[in-house]
Amino acid sequence: MSDSFVIEFDHFSLKYGDRQVLKDIHLxxxxxxxxxxIGPNGSGKTSLIRSIVGLNKPYQGIVRVFGExxxxxxxxxxxxxxxxxxxxxxxEFPISVYEVVMLGRVGRLGPLHFPRKEDHQVVQESLKRxxxxxxxDRPIGQLSGGQQQRVFIAxxxxxxxxxxxxxxxATGLDIPTQQSIYELLEQLHEDGITTLTTTxxxxxxxxxxxxxxxxLNEQVIAFGPPEKVLTPAIxxxxxxxxxxxxxxxxxxxxxxxxxxSISCTCS
Amino acid sequence: MHLLLDPLHYAFMQNAFIGTVAIGILCAVIGxxxxxxxxxxxxxxxxxxxxxxxxxxxxxxxxxxxxxxxYTIGLALLIGFVHEKAKVTLDTxxxxxxxxSMALGIALISSMKFYTTDLTxxxxxxxxxxxxxxxxxxxxxxxxxxxxxxxFFKEFVFYAFDPEMxxxxxxxxxxxxxxxxxxxxxxxxxASQTVGIILVTALLIIPAxxxxxxxxxxxxxxxxxIFFGLASAVIGLYISYYFNVASGASIAITAAVVFLLSLIxxxxxxxxxxxxxxxxxxxxx
Numbered sequence: 001m002s003d004s005f006v007i008e009f010d011h012f013s014l015k016y017g018d019r020q021v022l023k024d025i026h027l028x029x030x031x032x033x034x035x036x037x038i039g040p041n042g043s044g045k046t047s048l049i050r051s052i053v054g055l056n057k058p059y060q061g062i063v064r065v066f067g068e069x070x071x072x073x074x075x076x077x078x079x080x081x082x083x084x085x086x087x088x089x090x091x092e093f094p095i096s097v098y099e100v101v102m103l104g105r106v107g108r109l110g111p112l113h114f115p116r117k118e119d120h121q122v123v124q125e126s127l128k129r130x131x132x133x134x135x136x137d138r139p140i141g142q143l144s145g146g147q148q149q150r151v152f153i154a155x156x157x158x159x160x161x162x163x164x165x166x167x168x169x170a171t172g173l174d175i176p177t178q179q180s181i182y183e184l185l186e187q188l189h190e191d192g193i194t195t196l197t198t199t200x201x202x203x204x205x206x207x208x209x210x211x212x213x214x215x216l217n218e219q220v221i222a223f224g225p226p227e228k229v230l231t232p233a234i235x236x237x238x239x240x241x242x243x244x245x246x247x248x249x250x251x252x253x254x255x256x257x258x259x260x261s262i263s264c265t266c267s
Numbered sequence: 268m269h270l271l272l273d274p275l276h277y278a279f280m281q282n283a284f285i286g287t288v289a290i291g292i293l294c295a296v297i298g299x300x301x302x303x304x305x306x307x308x309x310x311x312x313x314x315x316x317x318x319x320x321x322x323x324x325x326x327x328x329x330x331x332x333x334x335x336x337x338y339t340i341g342l343a344l345l346i347g348f349v350h351e352k353a354k355v356t357l358d359t360x361x362x363x364x365x366x367x368s369m370a371l372g373i374a375l376i377s378s379m380k381f382y383t384t385d386l387t388x389x390x391x392x393x394x395x396x397x398x399x400x401x402x403x404x405x406x407x408x409x410x411x412x413x414x415x416x417x418x419f420f421k422e423f424v425f426y427a428f429d430p431e432m433x434x435x436x437x438x439x440x441x442x443x444x445x446x447x448x449x450x451x452x453x454x455x456x457x458a459s460q461t462v463g464i465i466l467v468t469a470l471l472i473i474p475a476x477x478x479x480x481x482x483x484x485x486x487x488x489x490x491x492x493i494f495f496g497l498a499s500a501v502i503g504l505y506i507s508y509y510f511n512v513a514s515g516a517s518i519a520i521t522a523a524v525v526f527l528l529s530l531i532x533x534x535x536x537x538x539x540x541x542x543x544x545x546x547x548x549x550x551x552x
Binding site for chain 2: 055082084089090092094095096104107111112114142
């Protein structure tokens with residue numbers, strides 16, 4: 001494993017029962033990169049993210065995060081920040097915005113330890129970054145979906161993780177909130193944090209914020225800088241779900257978009 | 268004052284009082300997690316299922332509640348196992364296991380000479396049932412469980428609020444899930460000594476549900492649940508003593524009255540306050 005890669009997929013396949021969800025994913029994500037993952041609903045974006053955090057076991061192949069398989073690297077778990085798709089929460093759960101964000105420190109603190117001054121500082125800073133410090137005392141159940149999403153992003157930030165995975169963070173949010181999330185991604189990129197952000201909604205995605213785009217539809221369709229990947233042919237391929245290879249077959253049935261140390265191979 | 272102190276001159280009432288206080292606190296704390304985890308049915312299921320544990324203890328002449336404790340822990344683990352492995356929802360797993368276990372209990376009881384008074388005590392609670400040995404079990408279990416909750420409080424809160432993200436953060440979902448099931452099992456058996464296995468859910472669920480009417484803060488919820496649980500248990504105990512009714516029934520009814528009053532008077536329930544002609548308030552706990 002090279003230290004320059006945060007995530008490495010080696011011929012990774014995933015099945016739910018008999019249904020193939022991800023097929024032969026072979027991918028390297030370099031440190032500090034800002035990746036946008038696009039694909040239609042059901043294309044395996046969430047499954048890919050869940051595989052990175054160890055919630056899905058591979059059918060074939062392997063995924064390594066920071067050089068270790070996710071389920072075996074409990075001690076490194078807090079290094080992965082994960083913001084899942086917005087789901088309905090237990091609105092009656094008596095917990096404040098501040099307490100939810102403090103949960104992000106639990107993995108780092110470890111058992112039998114109580115939050116210290118520096119943990120409170122990190123929580124406040126995280127809330128400030130998502131502009132939620134003013135309503136830190138409000139119960140989470142009283143917030144709108146967009147506000148809850150920002151709180152969950154703050155919880156992931158409070159982990160002070162080196163890798164942040166955001167699954168459809170902009171879905172259902174108003175345009176200013178979407179914009180503020182993309183601005184936050186840029187700041188995180190400047191801080192050297194690797195981010196992976198998924199979306200099925202091309203209109204909601206502001207490509208300029210991403211260094212590289214991963215087009216996914218069960219398998220990797222393309223991976224590279226936006227200007228090279230976002231072509232009508234590749235987008236049609238990604239969103240039409242036509243059998244691969246279709247549009248992008250070169251002589252040996254392999255697509256390679258190479259830039260720096262990134263390579264993606266689909267066969 | 269005499270009404271409160273006179274009963275405590277009897278040794279059995281002292282045992283009952285100390286046991287009831289411990290059980291009131293323990294049930295309130297574990298019950299808060301049961302309510303937050305939406306596991307009300309598991310409390311009910313384990314309590315009813317523990318009947319077979321009591322019957323086995325009776326049959327083999329072992330300590331009843333100690334046998335029931337171990338039996339119910341096994342039952343809780345079995346529910347968790349069936350839920351995970353048999354691809355059924357938790358409710359279905361509880362339904363299968365508790366009805367089977369209760370059937371086993373009824374079969375054992377019906378096949379042997381079981382004194383009716385003993386059975387009434389187990390089913391509906393009896394303050395007379397608490398022996399000094401039982402009291403040691405109650406206090407030991409309460410201290411151990413409360414210590415575990417204090418030490419792993421943030422982990423259990425994370426698990427209760429968002430189990431999947433707790434797992435992603437590196438917490439062991441299996442450890443938290445099964446240890447909570449074991450603690451619920453022990454609490455249910457220990458509490459059944461005062462409220463009986465039929466009504467143990469009352470002391471487990473109602474104080475936490477009453478507290479939920481008043482606050483949206485976790486710490487306040489726990490403290491209020493302890494206060495309501497303690498009040499219900501102790502008032503219920505005195506009612507049981509003076510009116511000669513089963514302690515389980517008097518404690519459950521007291522807890523229910525506290526819940527009703529909370530529903531009417533809590534500041535979180537403004538529409539209900541209005542419908543009862545009470546003033547609206549803006550300040551929240």
